[in-house]
Amino acid sequence: MVATLLFSLFFGIAAFAAPAPENRAGVRPRIVQTRALGTVEVIKLLSMPTRYVLTYHYLPSAACRALPGFIPYASGGDGNGTPRFFVGYWPSDDTAVVAHQGTDPSKLLSLLTDVDCFPVSLDSKLFPGMGGALVHNGFSDSQRSTSSAVLAAVKRIMVKETDKKCQSERGVKKVTTIGHSLGGAIALLDGVFLKLQLPAGTQIKIVTHGMPRVGNQWFADWVDSNISDLSRINN
Template structure:
């Protein structure tokens, strides 16, 4: 019945052109380097991720300082969450990119361990998610109807996402108005983990690959310092239904230098990243890393082989000069 209602409500939406840039690449073996123009084209998304750390009031008034000033054309539509069980989130319309931006508040400096149930081994080190905090769970079927039964996701992240998922879905159409935009989830760190589950939820409502009818709209994701969220089946589903959009550019996760957050939870616990990594090098180059969890030394998994090799401040900046926070 829910699917029938959604079909009646949203059947006026159509398949649209991309808002996320398709990179111009400079070839270098299997790892490729983004041009400076393409790197700059991701900057609006970095500011949107950073904006999620601002107060709901300042976001609705769009007077949150540098973050808001960087995207002056943005039209905020809704904020939500209570900042306790349900992290704050906001939504609105970018008229230049023709996309609805949806973003969750991530973990501010010093909050990452608490929000993702991480253990600390020192001021500059993170351990893998502990066994109690990294238990897998199935997707909540009333929201994720149609997802493969073998998908498993992080239990704590899944529980938190359920507090806001329905509210976000019910509100997004009001941000769309008549522009028929794409939908882009843009987030940082723990907020990116929540948004990835939201993106999967939305993708199940707006399918891209169907023999019955054209899809309604595109759902995309740009995440900064994203931790692992699910198992191999989850990563495969993201690749098949989100990454595949716009010739493989629908899912992008941007990792900064020696950030240890993206290597957690450990692959030894069964966690796998989807494809779509961009790794920022100490030189400032942005390199694309093909495949899931690419082990090359120029990619995050190879550059940060364990938490002791990481540098926690790299999780927050710089992303083409943008620091996460408000």
Template sequence: MFALFFALPAFFTFFSPSTITTDLLRPALFARTAYCPTSTIVNWTCGAPCNALPGIQVFTAGGNQGTIPFFYVASDPQSQSIVVVHEGTDPADLLSVLNDIEFSQVNLNSTLFPNAGNDTLVHDGFQDTQGRTADTILSTVQSALASTGYKNVLVTGHSLGAAVASLDAVMLKMALPNDVAINSVVFGLPRVGNAQWASLVDSLFPSFAHVTNQKDPVPTVPPQFLSFVHPAGEAHITTHCSDSTELLDSDIQNHLGPYFDGVSFGSSASGCS
């Protein structure tokens, strides 16, 4: 039986089943659909993943599962939100890239992130990936908010999609009016940037949540000795609180799931049709 704990600097606090259902399950269901082919997302005909989220209207969808992972922007009438969703990638490939020391931290793009300080650095590959869809995401969210009248935006994703989603959330927070509430819940998040990046996310999103499943190795990379730091708000799924010491071991399968309510991620695990 799984339990979910919220990771603060030195301890875990239990998340009730009702909190999981209210705050985490729906973002997980959206993140799962991002692994389905764009052709099925446009008309919301991706089978079981889409059926679990009825009434969704998709404004744009794209990606090539290469330099641009699948993504889409949609409206969710149940939560009165515009939803931005990004696909992840094969965890073995992602670990290979993030364990490679031949990468660098770079300054945030000053056009997309005008209020970030010069000392705020992020993984260059993550920023490059986010930048390829940033203009489309921003313009579509702006038009979707105007057409629906909604005042809420949810940004979510898994794996690489979680990293891109966290960058999108910061971009949208800086670009959209203050009366629009931005919420971000992501899954299997690798470390995206340095301590200043983590502090920026913490300051903009007091309720930012990133869910780690058991012994998933992806959230442990890039390594801390290369000055990569997670923001606060980690929710850790574990079989028991005392098992947290076993995170020195890792299991790449945990990156895919299942997380809660049987939700798993990946092209073969998401149940797309």
């Protein structure tokens, strides 16, 4: 009950933004064209046990078959205290992909992450120059717990190397972060984190589904000014 009251009070007063969509007269909503493979199919993989992610292309599931050519680099998380994640290379879009699992309502620690909403500053080592930002503590902790593994895997994908699986040099300059619910919040934080940690000129694309509010107005303004390719999808 106390956590619920704090949650409502904080989000009501702090205008904790992600950023939020705006209604503007005369502005029509953007229609997003779907492709054969969308982020929903990618996210489905996160319901699989982590030990299978690195060998998913051998499994007969529909979600796996929907990812032709996808090459996994790293995975982790336990689906409870640490949401599952994976990092890989998607040849059809020539991008590194970072995906995070959403809230699992059957797992206590996953639920506690959502209600741990006290506003905190971002880690200055991971987010240099973001001193004005205040973000949801649970989301911040979850992102920080996997940040080193995510960054290392993305850097591996960005380094030019020949791989027999894709018969090409990667050296990608684009990173796509995706997630649903809690995973969407982590994906947003990861997108900001990678924007700050990777070389200038790296394209950051963030796609979230049902993402809750993540940070204060300072954080939202920074995202609006520095992340040009962000899609926040709500049902």
